[in-house]
Amino acid sequence: MREFLKTKGYKMTPQRELVFRSFFELGEHVSVDELFDRVKRIDKAVGYSTVWRNLKLICEVGLAREVTVGDGVTRYDRVTRKPHGHFYCLNCKSLQEFDLNEIAGRLSKVATAEKFATESFKVEIEGVCQSCRDKENKKAKRTLSTSPKISRTKPSRQK
Amino acid sequence: MREFLKTKGYKMTPQRELVFRSFFELGEHVSVDELFDRVKRIDKAVGYSTVWRNLKLICEVGLAREVTVGDGVTRYDRVTRKPHGHFYCLNCKSLQEFDLNEIAGRLSKVATAEKFATESFKVEIEGVCQSCRDKENKKAKRTLSTSPKISRTKPSRQK
DNA sequence: ATGGATGCAAAGCCTTTGCAAGCTT
DNA sequence: AAGCTTGCAAAGGCTTTGCATCCAT
Numbered sequence: 001m002r003e004f005l006k007t008k009g010y011k012m013t014p015q016r017e018l019v020f021r022s023f024f025e026l027g028e029h030v031s032v033d034e035l036f037d038r039v040k041r042i043d044k045a046v047g048y049s050t051v052w053r054n055l056k057l058i059c060e061v062g063l064a065r066e067v068t069v070g071d072g073v074t075r076y077d078r079v080t081r082k083p084h085g086h087f088y089c090l091n092c093k094s095l096q097e098f099d100l101n102e103i104a105g106r107l108s109k110v111a112t113a114e115k116f117a118t119e120s121f122k123v124e125i126e127g128v129c130q131s132c133r134d135k136e137n138k139k140a141k142r143t144l145s146t147s148p149k150i151s152r153t154k155p156s157r158q159k
Numbered sequence: 160m161r162e163f164l165k166t167k168g169y170k171m172t173p174q175r176e177l178v179f180r181s182f183f184e185l186g187e188h189v190s191v192d193e194l195f196d197r198v199k200r201i202d203k204a205v206g207y208s209t210v211w212r213n214l215k216l217i218c219e220v221g222l223a224r225e226v227t228v229g230d231g232v233t234r235y236d237r238v239t240r241k242p243h244g245h246f247y248c249l250n251c252k253s254l255q256e257f258d259l260n261e262i263a264g265r266l267s268k269v270a271t272a273e274k275f276a277t278e279s280f281k282v283e284i285e286g287v288c289q290s291c292r293d294k295e296n297k298k299a300k301r302t303l304s305t306s307p308k309i310s311r312t313k314p315s316r317q318k
Numbered sequence: 319a320t321g322g323a324t325g326c327a328a329a330g331c332c333t334t335t336g337c338a339a340g341c342t343t
Numbered sequence: 344a345a346g347c348t349t350g351c352a353a354a355g356g357c358t359t360t361g362c363a364t365c366c367a368t
Contacts, residue, residue: 011342011347032332047350052333054348068227072332072358085266087275098269103262107244107284110257115289116246124281125266130274170322170367191357206325211358213323231333231357 008061015046019054029067029075029086029095030055069095069124085123091132098125167220174205178213188226188234188245188254189214228254228283244282250291257284 001020002012022038023030036051055076058064064076070088083100104121111118128136160179161171181197182189195210214235217223223235229247242259263280270277287295 006343009347013341013348015349045350049334049351050349072231074333085269087270087273089275090278096273096275098273103265103269106262106265107282110244110262111246111284111286114246114255114257116248116255116284117287117289117292118284119249119286120284122281122283122285123266125270125275125277125279126281127270127278128276130276133276165368168322172323172367174324204325208326208359209324233358 005061010057015043015050016054016057018043018046019051020058023055023058023064023076024078027078027081028097029069029077031073031075033073035076065120067122070126083121085125087129088124088126089129089132090126091128091136094129096129164220169216169220174202174209175213175216177202177205178210179217182214182217182223182235183237186237186240187256188228188236190232190234192232194235224279226281229285242280244284246288247283247285248288248291249285250287250295253288255288 001017005012018039019035022042023035026035026038032048032052032055035055036046036048039046039051055064059066059076063079065079067075067077067086069075069086070090071093083104084097085100085103087096087098088094089096100121100123103123107121107123108118160176164171177198178194181201182194185194185197191207191211191214194214195205195207198205198210214223218225218235222238224238226234226236226245228234228245229249230252242263243256244259244262246255246257247253248255259280259282262282266280266282267277
């Protein structure tokens with residue numbers, strides 16, 4: 001890893017190593033804040049911007065990709081993992097994954113047909129996950145006559 | 160339209176009408192700022208938050224959907240238009256559309272298989288559009304020996 | 319009259335960056 | 344030494360909201 005970075009003109013530092021390691025331990029849909037929290041638990045002296053910049057660096061060297069789903073928080077996914085899309089539950093804000101290889105093939109075809117040089121895909125399905133639907137069904141018994149006015153606010157960003 | 164809103168408890172005002180009308184005249188991947196600019200050209204007194212809130216309202220009553228691609232700006236798409244994905248050019252930040260009906264079918268299947276209640280899809284392909292690639296090819300002649308160090312900054316958000 | 323709608327200004331929130339000081343190489 | 348990194352603080356940039364006032368019903 002150290003060698004790999006050196007070839008690109010980057011140096012290795014304790015902080016950087018900690019951020020990289022922590023990121024790969026976390027692995028899925030990590031946000032800067034989540035990574036920062038984890039790093040902080042090991043070394044409280046590390047700054048937020050260090051985590052942020054190193055997360056960007058991980059992306060630049062091709063080890064991760066940004067994913068933005070639903071709420072306004074940028075998350076990061078390892079690229080070594082096989083292509084996958086995301087289910088985003090509008091209710092509990094959870095993220096599930098689903099396989100994408102079949103669909104990815106079709107997307108590639110579409111892209112080349114339009115003479116577009118594909119760099120990456122982003123496939124997201126928004127909806128409500130099963131466990132949330134179960135809960136809602138129970139609650140539905142007592143709110144049938146209530147005004148169906150739609151909630152006016154966007155889901156608040158998570159801390 | 161006025162009647163439609165009334166059934167949901169909303170009132171019609173000149174500003175609201177102007178925002179709605181302007182939005183549907185614009186129609187594709189509109190950002191709040193773009194809509195605000197357009198509205199302002201007709202009535203300089205309209206406030207930004209009025210445009211913003213009415214754009215949200217358009218979404219709430221089901222006439223538009225948020226789409227977030229690439230840069231950190233939220234855009235809005237009419238829902239009456241048939242399902243489509245987006246090509247996002249990493250270079251010129253342009254958005255092209257492509258048909259999604261074939262892929263949407265597959266996504267639905269995946270979703271139901273996972274017992275996920277689909278509300279909407281979001282399919283995005285990032286890459287470089289043809290015209291940008293043409294330009295880059297020309298430039299490439301003189302930059303072959305330059306350091307390939309990757310740019311460190313995210314594309315700046317558009318005003 | 320009433321309660322939603324508007325405008326302005328001010329928060330909020332996450333994302334980026336400037337800079338001086340500290341470390342790798 | 345030379346230059347990348349780090350930390351802190353501050354700036355950005357878009358999104359939301361508080362509030363007094365106004366207006367549609």
